[in-house]
Amino acid sequence: KAGVTQTPRYLIKTRGQQVTLSCSPISGHRSVSWYQQTPGQGLQFLFEYFSETQRNKGNFPGRFSGRQFSNSRSEMNVSTLELGDSALYLCASSDTGNYGYTFGSGTRLTVV
Amino acid sequence: AQSVTQLGSHVSVSEGALVLLRCNYSSSVPPYLFWYVQYPNQGLQLLLKYTTGATLVKGINGFEAEFKKSETSFHLTKPSAHMSDAAEYFCAVIPLGGANNLFFGTGTRLTVIP
Numbered sequence: 065k066a067g068v069t070q071t072p073r074y075l076i077k078t079r080g081q082q083v084t085l086s087c088s089p090i091s092g093h094r095s096v097s098w099y100q101q102t103p104g105q106g107l108q109f110l111f112e113y114f115s116e117t118q119r120n121k122g123n124f125p126g127r128f129s130g131r132q133f134s135n136s137r138s139e140m141n142v143s144t145l146e147l148g149d150s151a152l153y154l155c156a157s158s159d160t161g162n163y164g165y166t167f168g169s170g171t172r173l174t175v176v
Numbered sequence: 177a178q179s180v181t182q183l184g185s186h187v188s189v190s191e192g193a194l195v196l197l198r199c200n201y202s203s204s205v206p207p208y209l210f211w212y213v214q215y216p217n218q219g220l221q222l223l224l225k226y227t228t229g230a231t232l233v234k235g236i237n238g239f240e241a242e243f244k245k246s247e248t249s250f251h252l253t254k255p256s257a258h259m260s261d262a263a264e265y266f267c268a269v270i271p272l273g274g275a276n277n278l279f280f281g282t283g284t285r286l287t288v289i290p
Contacts, residue, residue, distance in 0.1 A: 066220075097277060100288055105278035107266065120275040156278075163208055163227060163270060165278065167219035 066091065068157050068168035069150045081135040082143040086172045089136050089157030097165065100128060110153075113130075113138050120154045151168040182267050190289045194278045195254040199267030202248070207269040209250040210242055210278065216266045223265075226250065237261070246288075248281050249264035 069088040077083050082124075089096050098110040109122040113132035130140040136157075142149055152172050156165040179202035201207055203279055208227045212220040224235025231243040241252045250267060267281040 067284070070219075095276070099278075106282050107268075107278075109277040112275070112277055119278055122277070155178065156220075158276075163210075163225060163276070166222070167212075169217075169219045172217075174207075 066154055068166050070153075070155050070171050071167035072171060073169065074172045075174060076116060076164075077145050078176055079145055080144050082141065083145060083173060084139050084141045085153055085155075085173070087138045087140075087155030087157075087168060089138070089167055093134055093157035093159055093166075095158045095160065096136060097133055097156045097158075098140050099154045099156065100124075101154060101170070102150070106120075107154075110140065114117070134144045136139075147175050149173065180267050180269050180279055181267075181283035184284055184285050185282065186287065187253075188283050188287040188289060189257045191259055195252070195257045195261065195286065197252040197265050197267075197286065199241075199250045199252065199281060200248050201250065201269050203269075203271055204242070206245055207271045209233065209241070209243060210268040210270075211239070211250075211252045212266045212268060212280075214266065216263075217229050220266065223252070229258075257286075257288045259288050259290065262286055277283050 071086045095114045095157040112120040116132045127143045132138045152170045154170045156167045158165045181200045183198040184256040210225045211223040224233045226243045234240045257258045264283045
């Protein structure tokens with residue numbers, strides 16, 4: 065069974081630009097969550113999607129958004145990038161009610 | 177607000193020695209409890225989880241953790257450290273009755289000395 069796939073692995077963007085990250089969950093998993101990992105703030109929850117609907121959202125500004133497609137693949141978008149958005153962005157998928165979240169390898173975003 | 181405390185941001189043990197990584201949670205109602213491991217430039221890998229049932233949980237790579245309600249703890253142990261155990265370890269919780277997202281501790285970096 066293929067794991068959670070995140071693309072790209074590395075990304076360098078300039079302040080003010082926008083970026084889109086992609087996550088393909090494990091086949092059959094309908095829930096996809098996104099987390100941001102930084103040295104200063106640690107691991108923080110961004111949002112969760114289930115069956116194309118945002119089910120839960122963390123405490124991040126509106127510049128951070130996401131969506132989920134009918135095949136459960138998810139994208140997150142960050143607009144008007146700031147230096148502080150530099151982080152490892154992790155995606156996790158899970159089976160309904162299982163709480164067995166499987167994480168991808170992440171996308172390392174650097175904003176310069 | 178849910179809080180997870182990992183005592184010790186860095187822990188060093190000798191190869192073959194006991195590994196003990198500490199985790200305490202703050203809620204009065206015990207949450208679901210998890211331990212994850214992260215190797216450099218990698219995502220998070222689930223070591224073990226406690227939702228219901230037996231309070232001693234066995235996970236992958238020889239790790240286990242015991243849920244102790246009276247101490248609001250979920251400490252991670254391994255009887256004998258291996259060099260390959262060197263990594264960062266995160267304790268996480270999902271509060272009962274709330275949303276299903278994970279709340280993470282700040283992590284403990286484990287160093288194994290040969």
